[in-house]
């Protein structure tokens with residue numbers, strides 16, 4: 001209970017048991033005055049503290065508005081203006097879902113794709129489909145922002161969302177740096193700039209640490225298999241090309257202009273990869289059929305030396321905050337000195 005200052009001296013005087021009656025009055029008055037002074041300054045202090053606490057809580061509370069309206073340009077060249085941070089966000093790609101969660105925006109994510117399985121909380125969010133999202137489902141969730149990755153289907157979908165005046169922001173991650181920039185810009189849009197800056201700082205630190213470890217290792221020629229039939233790999237404009245380099249390897253399709261080129265077996269044989277990386281689900285087992293498929297190409301160094309590995313595609317195939325886990329995993333696999341390979345064993 002907080003007393004009013006005028007109560008304090010009397011209560012204090014009455015509670016003093018050893019006072020002599022004569023001079024006691026004066027002393028009590030004096031003490032009263034002192035205590036009154038203390039009471040006033042205590043009251044003032046409490047009031048000031050209350051004000052400081054309220055001001056502090058106000059600073060901590062998520063700001064409902066940006067300091068000034070912000071305009072950001074997405075990778076399709078569209079400018080999007082935000083006067084307030086969005087409160088109902090739909091993510092149309094697992095990579096973007098992982099970014100939003102990493103920024104602590106859990107409560108503001110109202111819809112995700114069927115493939116969004118990380119973090120576990122993503123699986124509890126309403127699902128809106130895959131790369132070709134369900135328009136009705138999206139509209140029913142009343143989003144005030146849709147974030148998407150560039151692609152034929154999604155671009156068509158976004159044109160439809162535009163008719164309903166739902167703002168969208170599309171990204172086309174072509175490098176590791178672009179992924180970091182996307183985290184920063186999402187942070188800016190959401191009013192979570194500081195969290196985003198801290199996150200990117202940590203990721204850059206881990207990337208630099210892998211970079212240092214793989215700086216002077218021998219760099220094996222590597223084929224990265226996104227899909228097998230047709231064989232799709234990663235070219236110059238893909239962030240995975242960056243990621244292979246950072247993990248201490250040479251991407252044999254890195255000179256191809258398309259980000260995700262279809263590659264002929266003739267080309268692969270000519271380049272003779274020393275390592276083949278299959279991007280698969282983490283719990284997926286490499287089937288005998290898969291092994292047989294690759295053993296047909298016995299002229300390849302990777303096949304002859306049994307250097308066909310699987311890596312988790314949830315890490316490497318998602319241009320989000322977990323790519324650094326992916327780079328670390330790949331670096332360990334290629335260069336055991338970096339650290340022992342973890343879950344992934346050679347296919348054969």
Ligand code: B12
Nearest residue numbers: 092093094095115130131149151152153227260313314317
């Ligand atoms: C290239 C490719 C990728 C690339 C590029 C993705 C990107 N931009 O983010 C990489 C390797 C990174 C990738 C990742 C994934 N992919 Co993919 N990918 C393909 C592939 C092999 C070719 C697509 C293509 O180039 N088409 C030709 C161009 C001209 O068309 P496009 O529309 O412009 O293509 C773009 C979109 O397809 C988009 N994209 C690719 N995959 C995905 C996945 C989702 C969920 C979304 C929204 C968009 C998207 O990226 C392409 C290039 O920019 C197809 C399979 C196939 N053979 O078609 C699978 C495919 C599209 N991917 C698929 C899946 C499931 C994924 C992942 C969810 C896998 C995972 N475990 O994480 C991730 C999600 C990526 C993310 N951003 O979060 C499924 C989609 C199923 C569906 N019905 O929605 C497909 C059909 C494979 C399959 N058969 O299962 N993928």
